[in-house]
Amino acid sequence: MLERPKRKNPVLRTRLPTLPPAARSRIALGLTAAAALGRFELQQCRDCGTVQYPPREACQQCLSIRLDWKPQPPGGELLAATVLHHSNDLFFRERLPWRLGLVKLDCGPTVVAHLHELVGAAPGRVIVAAKLDRAGQAVLVALPGKEANMAEDRQLREFTCDPKYRKVLVTDGKSALGQAVVKVLAAAGAELIWVGYAEPWKKFAGFDDLRKIPQVTLLPLDVTDSKNVREVAAEIGGKVDILVNNAEYHRAFGIGNRAGVDTARAEMDVNYFGLLRLAQEFGPAMRSRGADGLASAAAWVNLLSIYALANFPPHGTFSASKAAAYSLAQCLRAEMRPAGVRVINVFPGPLDDEWNQLLPPPKVTPAALAHAIVKALQEGVEDVYPGDVAQEWLARWRDNPKALEKELST
């Protein structure tokens, strides 16, 4: 169990972030691609069925090159454990001692894994999971069971962005989603939650409930106002460990059923430029705090939409603004990577809110989406697709993006 981190001594130097080894071959990135979604996949030979590790070009059994990434059962036997007391790698050198082990997976191969502190001496049963490390690359971890808490493990906390003990900014507290996120974050043990709200002269439903949550500080924040974003970042940017950008402008229009560009422009101003303004003002401070102890800067969450992958014509301009935001989020991910700050993109299906009134269910409830966001932080995944519609679209899009486009245009 981790103790609550001590308050930071503000006159001490903040150490610079370091990263674990990040180089991977293109094939090895298949492990990362699955881990980014929270999946454990290894290559499996289409001809002889052998499961491969480490990732390779040809089957180690039959030399076939027909290797497919497939979900694998996570169980295995810990063969040996060891504790690293020396490393020339800067990242591990700063974190010694470090415990590692060899696990013989039930599906065949033997792998090297980082060990949870509750994994006992070998031999013993473990669950193996693929997790993204601070460099954003997949590594394997061995856990004592499926429900193992990684955030309270000194080593494995590095692979999560758990909000416990962390200070979080939620950019829009006016929406039902924002309020649900705040409540779930508070229940997950966030130390402090700043909650932004635009147009402060309009009192909103739920304002008083938010104020009652002891961790919450409400502050006027309008992501369309550069000066305001700059001032808020100047005030709190150096303390924000997790930024959840849920500010969103959504109207249900395509091209032909709304004259002019004002609505589309407002969508871009919040959904795209809002992200850009936040990233320019909060990004530098968060990057400087990637190694600031147990409650370091850890994650940046973007509320995107499944419509970012493929345009949903009835909400066509909104889809376009989310596609723009998605592209910018990839840029942000690249720029946050040297600090080990994870960028989590959330692609929900339609939310059960005012602007999706005419869409039939299933629709994602704000509470369900809030839980999905906090779970993504706790598990350290990069891309989340909450809701049945999002899951279904994702599967269709991965299978054939052109087919999905055609299906959506009829």
Added chain:
Amino acid sequence: MTVLAELAKGLAGGKIRVIDLTETLSPEFPHISLPPEMGQAWPFRIEEVSHYDERGPAWYWNNFSCGEHTGTHFDAPVHWVSGKDLPNNAVDSIPPERFIGPAFVLDCSKQAAADADFLLTQEFIGKWEKQHGRIAPRSWVLMRTDWSKKSGDAAAYQNYDETGQHTPGPDTDAVRFLVEERDILGFGTESIGTDAGQAYHLRPPYPCHYYMHGAGRYGLQCLRNLDQVPPTGAIVVAAPLKIRNGSGSPLRVLALVESR
């Protein structure tokens, strides 16, 4: 001495004081809100172009954006459907002599302090005229409420509750009286809108917009410092930007006031 030479002398010697009736344009200044499914006026926003830096080493400047009806602003007759077909109804075609005119300031500050929904009535105007004299044709009538003293607190200035906005303004009969019986140039207020916050419920909705613009008259809103302008005798200079077919524009409103 010519009239203008007298004016110049008065300004130089301090006999004529210039009062700024304008709010500062800033992103924080509250803006008009419509139901969210309708088109929205852009709030005032400002982005730095350069600040003696790599984007422009020796100069500082900004780009700003806003709607025509932002901050202290002018309403032209074309703004309202009732004035859409009038001649010279847009900011670029209004004859420029209309931008300078005498002002009559009706002090409703006590009434507005007691009741945010205070409506200026014809009866009120009648009493005011008994005290200060008849409102002259082609004059601005400015409704002083001291509402602008709330402008630092956006929530108090907008004054929303679950039934919408609550700010003072004129009632229907007062507007018709000023247009039809007094032939005024336009009507000015200190709150957002020349109409009251609850004017949607008057008949017709938004009577000041409807009758004032329907008769080719103008509006000024988000004024301030009306408490420094005497009830009669001031001259107001209110020239909007010359936007082609513009329905209004932010502007600097100045009052020339003679020292006693």
